[in-house]
Amino acid sequence: MGNAASAQRMSATEYLEWERAQAAKHEYHLGEIFAMAGGSPRHNFLSSAMGAELRAAVRGKPCHVLSSDQRISAKQGERYVYADTVVVCGGVRMEPGASDVLANPSVVVEVLSPSTEAYDRGGKWGAYQRIPSLTDYLLVSQVSVRVEHYRREADDSWRYRVIEAGGSITLANGATLPIDAIYEGAFELDAG
Template sequence: MNEPAHKLKYTFAEYIAYDEASETKHEFLDGEIYAMAGGTGRHSLLTTAMSGELRIALRSRPCRVFSPDMRLRVQETGLATYPDVAVVCGHIGYDPESATTYTNPIVLVEVLSPSTERYDGIYKLDHYLRIPTLREYLLVSQNEPHIQHYTRNEDDSWTFRHVRPPQPLKLPSVDVTLSLDDIYRGVFDP
């Protein structure tokens, strides 16, 4: 009987070398490397709006707002990925195996696409909620002004709520309140 073919597994170091040499971004999990899908115009507008609004709100604080060009690694699960927006306050914790990969976000934002909605809302959620420093996770809809907001409680449980206009988006972890009207301004224009 023939032996089954073995799938090639990559180390994190091999992934980093591959990803940094590529023009395409890749995710890494369990020794597998996955190409990331490109975004839409709305996706880009919402990513830019969330980054901009957070940057303005946090400009006088020791927090940094990262674009999707900065790699995140979830230490507990090994997932390496590129969130659409991330906020790190205080020092930036870098992965011991990669000086170009951070590990300590306080807020993460993913803009949902039809092709990634299930992945971002279920699978990434499971990984992200294991980051000890993470306090808030936002899933931003491209179809309507709507944000799914996860907030970590003092007992390490999570609270989920839907945010729709005219409700403001309150981010207690960074003491910021954002307007959905500002976030979605121009997104649905023809």
């Protein structure tokens, strides 16, 4: 998750006000603030590639692709996070009383890093699962051509698939992403 940014605990309202004035990003969980580390060139490339491929895949659909700067409400007043890429379908809805906190992500993408992988698979994934609008969660590997895809089923369970070279990701909204296009050129860059 990152290191605690402050020993002082904050309320959610205090965090949101404080965070808006910060140059770096911080996540919030039950009063604690955690600094988010910058990514390696490969991490940043894969995040951008996912955004570009998602944008192409949802063109013509009522969806918007947002960058890693978009704060997400994982649970109002308790948990605020940032993802590497976010897709919102059916209109962007902000948390009540805020103009910069997304309440209804449809697709969340996390590019896995050694320092955040356990968090992305654990506590952060647990928080994402409770967002009613979320239909797809994608975990993108930096060490091989591999994307793990969790897709919400009609009974509210999650289906898990691994997509590797030559495959494609099909999102709940019907958009398809060719995995080779996402990774094209990625391994020419340092993973840090």
